[in-house]
Each structure stands twice: as structure tokens, then as C-alpha cells.
């Protein structure tokens with residue numbers, strides 16, 4: 001594994017408002033200084049989250065609230081302070097969470113709205129060490145900008161094997177017969193079972209686990225059909241499984257195995273009405289979620305002889321009540337949510353979730369994000385410099401708005417030779433939103449909550465693709481951000497149609513600002529930028545350059561865009577360090593400079 005670095009910390013980087021009141025000329029040039037007084041991260045990657053430091057070290061703190069495999073803990077400990085506190089009460093969890101940057105749970109911990117509210121904004125990642133995320137309030141997580149990641153692959157085989165184990169054990173009364181023998185009985189006639197070979201198995205939910213169950217059931221000689229509204233037909237064909245409607249599946253099956261997630265649409269999917277449509281004597285296996293079955297209706301269906309047997313690993317309430325009629329039913333076999341519980345799966349899940357959580361805390365996009373757009377790794381790598389460009393253009397554009405906060409309508413244009421389907425702009429849009437909102441509010445914006453936050457603030461972002469001729473080798477030629485219905489504190493940033501307009505492109509992997517209003521410039525988007533409009537004349541670069549040089553402010557780049565020789569020009573100056581107020585005031589006093597603005601990136 002690559003060595004782990006300390007996470008990026010938020011450091012004050014534009015604290016002008018904490019200084020004494022500014023001279024009036026300076027205030028005129030920077031009418032919204034106070035708005036930019038909050039702290040920003042000094043260096044930003046295309047981050048989803050940035051962990052805060054704990055009070056005693058620079059490491060983030062990860063609370064592991066349920067048992068996690070050793071290999072995962074070791075990975076976490078290389079990067080974070082790891083607090084393994086199992087069996088916390090809801091109140092204890094809420095108390096602890098305000099001290100944690102990440103939380104790792106399995107299915108036994110309810111991560112509800114209260115947990116996010118109690119975190120005070122510190123909780124940045126919830127890692128679900130498994131597949132089902134029905135125990136995490138995703139809406140609350142998203143609203144709080146908290147990324148939720150899961151470990152979707154490592155326990156697939158374990159769950160499928162447990163499904164098959166329950167199927168066979170149920171058909172041959174293994175659990176009941178075992179209990180009987182241990183009770184001193186020898187009831188060979190009572191526990192005559194049914195055969196699997198030649199029987200029809202309906203797999204409901206033909207995802208990862210469902211298809212592995214289907215594959216294994218085929219090996220046992222069963223006829224397998226499946227119902228899944230979203231499963232691709234070719235995947236089913238490849239395994240030799242026929243995809244059918246829900247009604248057909250339940251009406252023809254001798255055995256039904258459940259493998260869908262618990263969602264509002266699947267909640268109590270098996271109920272009185274659907275049991276009534278089943279073949280008499282059907283046998284049901286559930287290693288998905290208890291809530292997909294109306295458990296009281298199942299008891300009725302068992303008693304009515306519609307359902308001959310059931311084998312259940314999961315329950316709507318876990319653990320179920322000891323006197324639960326369902327659990328105690330003679331023809332029901334139960335296990336305590338053991339589907340993922342093999343040594344191998346737990347080590348795999350622990351590693352999968354630890355890597356996802358550490359990656360997210362380092363600011364990387366997680367491939368297993370549940371409440372953020374999933375962007376494949378190769379697309380991420382390709383988009384990385386454009387992601388940075390997008391955020392910086394948003395950040396620049398909003399700082400050009402007089403008053404800053406009246407931003408409601410933003411138009412983003414992507415010029416690209418790629419077909420629209422080959423260009424995923426969700427990430428870019430999120431980062432533009434981040435760039436626009438963060439400088440003017442105290443909200444932390446990331447890929448998770450960007451759309452939600454924009455909506456909350458009434459910020460409408462429309463996107464436009466400009467299809468260019470040429471080679472689609474690079475994903476984008478340029479990104480343009482326009483803010484409409486506002487005034488600018490730098491009039492030259494206004495386009496002819498009255499919007500603030502900035503445009504940029506990536507050159508040699510580095511984001512550049514290439515247009516301000518209708519002026520073409522070329523300045524790399526690093527450090528900060530001073531934009532000056534001046535009467536185009538010789539010596540301006542030298543004059544401003546020497547004012548900056550006198551204060552030892554390193555100029556990284558200068559570029560002049562003009563309308564015509566000796567008319568107006570916009571000079572863009574990239575500076576590594578922040579010039580003092582006095583220096584900026586001196587620049588503003590250069591007679592040929594008509595307006596200027598200092599923009600923090």
C-alpha cells in the first residue's frame with residue numbers, strides 16, 4: 001500500500017477581516033472583504049471529505065462500533081486513531097460521534113439522523129462493513145455532507161453459501177432433526193425431507209448474491225428462474241437462468257430465495273396477497289433482509305399450509321423477540337444473521353471497508369460511495385485536473401460578484417470533442433458548486449451534498465455541452481462558468497450579455513484561467529490572482545511587478561489580454577503569496593489601473 005499522509009487540514013488563509021479597519025480606498029476595491037474571511041483548506045484535492053485533526057494529533061479518529069477483522073483494523077491504525085467501542089447504546093454513540101471523523105458499523109448499529117446531528121459536522125465518512133445500508137439514514141448523511149461507503153463485494157460468496165446451506169438444511173430438516181437427536185429422540189419418519197433436484201427455484205433479486213445462489217442451485221440440478229426488474233438479461237442467460245415477472249416467479253416456484261435490498265419498494269414484498277399467489281407447499285429462504293417479508297403474514301401462510309417451510313437468517317427486528325411466533329415455528333429454521341459471517345468474508349470486508357474509509361478521509365473519491373455519484377477509477381484519473389479547474393473557476397467567479405451572496409443562476413459550458421455520453425460531468429458540476437458556495441457561506445460542500453446544498457440555497461446550475469470537432473483524446477477543451485443576474489466588483493469580468501464570465505482549460509495537467517469577461521488571459525490557477533484592468537501601455541507589467549517584488553511577493557505568471565493595442569487590457573497576475581493590504585492599495589493607485597481585484601483560490 002502507498003504510504004499514508006496526514007490529512008489536509010483547514011488553515012486560515014484569508015483573514016483580512018481580523019485586521020484593523022481598512023482605508024476607504026482599499027474598502028472600495030474590496031467591498032466584500034468580510035465575506036472572504038473564513039478559512040479554506042490551503043490545498044485541495046478533488047476531495048469528497050477532509051478530516052479534521054483530533055485535538056492531540058494530526059490523525060483523524062475512526063470509531064469502529066462493531067467487530068471488524070484484524071486486517072482492516074491494522075490498515076485503519078496506520079492512518080487514524082482507532083477507537084473500537086462495541087455495543088454502544090444509541091445515546092453513547094451520539095455522545096462519542098462528535099469526536100470522530102469516521103464511523104464503521106455492520107448491520108447492528110442504527111446510524112440515524114440523530115447521529116449525524118450529534119456529530120456537529122465532524123463526521124465525514126460512515127463505512128458500512130457489508131452490503132446492506134438500510135441501517136444508515138442516507139438522506140441525513142447526504143444533508144450533512146457525510147459520505148457513506150460500503151463493502152459490496154467481499155461477503156457475496158459467504159451470503160450465497162449460507163443461502164444454499166439454509167436451502168439444503170431446510171429441505172432435509174437438518175436443524176430440527178439435530179435438536180431432536182440431542183433431545184434423546186430418534187424420529188426418522190418425522191424428518192423425511194424433500195429433494196432439490198428438478199425443483200424450480202425462484203431467485204428474487206438477481207444481483208451479486210442472487211446470481212451466485214443461482215449458479216450453485218444449477219449445480220444441484222435445480223431449475224432456476226429469477227425476478228429482478230434491473231438485472232441485465234445477458235447475465236441471466238450466461239448462467240442459464242430465465243428472467244420472469246414477479247407474479248410468474250412466485251406462482252411457479254417450489255423454492256423462493258430472497259436477495260433484494262430492503263427499500264421502500266421491497267418492504268414487505270412478501271405479504272398476505274403475494275403468499276396467496278404462491279404454489280401450495282412453497283419453501284422460502286431469506287438471507288436478504290427481514291423487512292422484505294411481512295413476518296406476521298408468513299406465520300399465517302405457514303399455518304395455512306401455503307408455505308411448507310422457511311429458513312431465515314434475517315429479521316425485521318434483530319435480534320427477534322424470544323417468543324416470536326415465527327422464530328419458534330416448528331417448520332422454520334433460523335440463524336442469527338450469519339450470511340456474511342465466515343472468516344474469509346469478514347477479513348475481506350474489513351479490508352474493503354478500511355481502504356474505502358481511509359481513501360475517503362484522504363480526500364479521494366470512493367469507488368463504493370453509496371450517496372455520491374460513482375465514477376470509475378479511470379474516469380477519475382482522467383478528470384482530476386478538470387475537477388480542480390472546475391472548483392477554481394467556481395471560486396473565482398463567485399469572488400467577482402459584488403456582494404457575493406446573490407448568486408442564483410449559474411450556467412456551465414463544457415467544450416469537448418467527446419460525445420456527451422462519454423463525458424460524465426456530475427463531478428465537475430459538484431466541484432463548481434463547491435467553489436461557488438464555500439467562499440460565501442459556512443457550509444462545507446462536497447460531492448456528497450453539492451446538489452442538495454445548491455437546491456437548499458436556491459442555486460440553479462444549468463449545464464451545456466459544446467461539441468467540438470477534433471480528437472476526443474482529452475475529455476475537455478474548456479470549462480466556462482457564467483453567473484447571471486448579478487453585478488461584478490470587477491466590471492471587466494462581465495460578458496457582453498451581462499453575465500460574469502470566466503473560462504479555463506487544462507494545460508500540461510495544470511488548470512489555467514484563459515478568459516475573464518471578453519478578455520483572453522492565460523494564468524495558471526495556483527496560489528492567488530490579481531486581475532487589473534488598465535489602459536494598455538508599455539511598462540505596466542514592470543510597474544506592478546516591481547510593487548509586488550518590493551514586498552517579496554513571488555509572481556508566478558503574468559498575462560495581458562487586450563481588446564486592441566493601446567486600449568483597455570486585463571492583466572492577470574498569479575502570485576504565490578498573499579500581498580499585504582498596503583501592496584494591493586499601491587497597485588490600485590497606479591494611474592493607468594482602472595479597476596483591480598484580488599482573488600483567492
Ligand SMILES: NC(=O)c1ccc[n+]([C@@H]2O[C@H](COP(=O)([O-])OP(=O)(O)OC[C@H]3O[C@@H](n4cnc5c(N)ncnc54)[C@H](O)[C@@H]3O)[C@@H](O)[C@H]2O)c1
Pocket residue numbers: 131132133152155156159204205206207208209210227228229230231259260261262265266287288289313314337338339340341
Ligand atoms: N444475510 C447476510 O448476512 C447478507 C450478506 C450479504 C448480503 N445480504 C443482503 O442481500 C441483499 C443482496 O445483496 P447483494 O450483494 O446481492 O446486492 P446487489 O445490489 O448486488 O443485488 C440486489 C439486487 O436486487 C435487485 N432488486 C432491487 N429491487 C428489486 C425488486 N423490487 N425486486 C427484485 N429485485 C430487486 C437489484 O436490481 C439488484 O440486482 C442485500 O439486502 C444485502 O444486504 C445479506
Ligand SMILES: O=C(O)[C@H](O)COP(=O)(O)O
Pocket residue numbers: 106107108129130131132133155337339340341
Ligand atoms: O448486508 C450485509 O452485508 C449483510 O447483511 C451482513 O451484515 P453484517 O455485517 O451485520 O454481518
